[in-house]
Amino acid sequence: MRLTGMMLAAFVAGLAVAAGAQDATKVQLKIALPKPQFTGTPKDIRSPNLEPSRGGKPRPAVEVPAGADKVISKDCKVTSSDPEPIIGELAFITDGDKEHDASTYVELGPGTQWVQVDLGKEKEIYAACVWHYHGEERVYRDVVCQISNDRDFIDGVVNVFNNDHDNSSALGGGQDKEYRESREGRPFAVNGVKGRYVRFTSKGNTSNEMNHYIEVEVYGRE
């Protein structure tokens, strides 16, 4: 059957409508940020895998489908490889407080450590954001973000981010860049992965051997 001009025009119009509808369902993730405070003198941070400075500009926003920009991790249970944090309580990590003062962060022991957020049931995850200690300029090493329905992260593990470029934490290594901590945290786009548990790993930082978490937020929908 030959396409008539009207049919062709209708087809093109239909494509345009579909494209417009697709664009309309994406929103920029708006993350509530703590107060800006980057005090003190800059640190001499050396890293072979550090992302270039953005010159003070904010990190590009993560886009998620409309309706998937809600925090689904607030007050969720947190477990850790270090069951007795040196400072703070694991509950701080999902309490919504992202300020960096001494009463809001959790300090875990040296070496490779992880914290894990239990969303309660499988959910559709579109983004995650982690704040390590950001009261001074630091880079945390071997930052890994994973999602799984397996509480022990043995089966069905989805790797979202991994900047352990030398695989020293034995999670498979990754080529993502290290980054300087700031009040922005580090958001990761996840693209609708379904999972119940979200795990963040790290291995010390440029200031000391310890591991710190101020907050983790997971965004998505039920």
Next chain:
Amino acid sequence: MNHMGTVGSAALPVFRNLAREARIDRCLAVALVGYGRRGEELAHVLTRIPEVRVTAAADIWPWRLEQARERLRALGLALRTYGGLDELLAAEGAGVDAVIVATPDWLHAGQVTACLKAGKHVYCEGELASSLAKARELVLLAREKKRLVQGGHQRRSNPRYIHAFEIVCQKTKALGRVTHAYAQWHRAAAPFYVVPQRFALTTSALEANGYENMEQFLNWEWFRRYGLGSVAALAGQKLDLLRWFWRAEPVSVTAIGGYDSKGRENADSLMAIFTFVNSEQETVRGYVQILENVSRGASYEQFMGENAALTISEIAICGDAVQPEEERILKDPVARAALWNPHIYARRILPLREPPKSPEEEAANVDVRVTKNVPGWPLPVRLDKPALQPHLENFFAAIRGETVLSDPAERAFANLAALDGAVRSAALRCPVDFTPQDFAV
């Protein structure tokens, strides 16, 4: 049990204790008084020095002491903790060789005195005391007790500075006659530190220790009753570098300072021009600028000679190179080779660092607060330790008789005398002249 914190040590892994105990005959036992932000940093550095054990700490804030104990426990180390220095000295007795004083400046004189009387060597952060009279007494007491007192000007032990000042500038005169120097430390204004009430000290504990309230305890640098504040402390660090570079005490200072931010009692800016007479009896000048309300440029020093300038900072990204005085020499390879190749061959400086060739290269690893490194000949010495570590190591090596102190009490006193002159000049709004007797004890 009359002190806190030993119960946890019973559960320490035995193999870690054995690794430490095997070197105990060469280890120095060190106590720390003051576990604030600086004390925390010092404690971390102390755990990196193998021939030293930090065995005890004192602080008036139990919440911080608990954090100190737990952090060292996580590293396999035991830490005995006390609510005050007197308690620590009484309990530890001869079990401590040296004390690191990391409390607010207004407490230094009394605490250093107590440590010296107890027979301890002392490493004192920042300036020795908040007054010249007290600092003078400390110097005399240290001599009487034959104990070492290391001042807190840690760049004196920094191998990058030692190379730049002693080799590049003094020994080889690569810069030529250095007529002017500039030293800045800029930091952005920051809100006061706060903690939730449940972690705060009680009113009675604060008052017993001389603090009006928790806000002043956490932010003592900004309140007049506790001393001159951080501007003076930062200026002291920069001034010490000028004195070291020219190997002389200033003959005069003209300074201005201000209170440009709201809600602060102490000044947040100080600009001072110090005049020196160098070893050739020539007048030279150094300008120190401290701003606590803007951060552009962060912290660095520049020594400007007739042949070249040295830009250096404790943070290498803020300064680590020699630049020729005449820019044309950079572009003229023949002239450049004639003047600078001997220094490059002798490894006093590294081959020329070219300007960035692309925006990406320019943006790489540059903090938004710092000025990008200018082209020049980088210094060949890197410091891959925390900046505080060489100064602590120098202190411990001096205790063992292996070296001399980089910043002995007499030198630290002289720095305080010069700093005092700058503060007086700013307050009086007129130049202050010095005599040699001002710096002598």
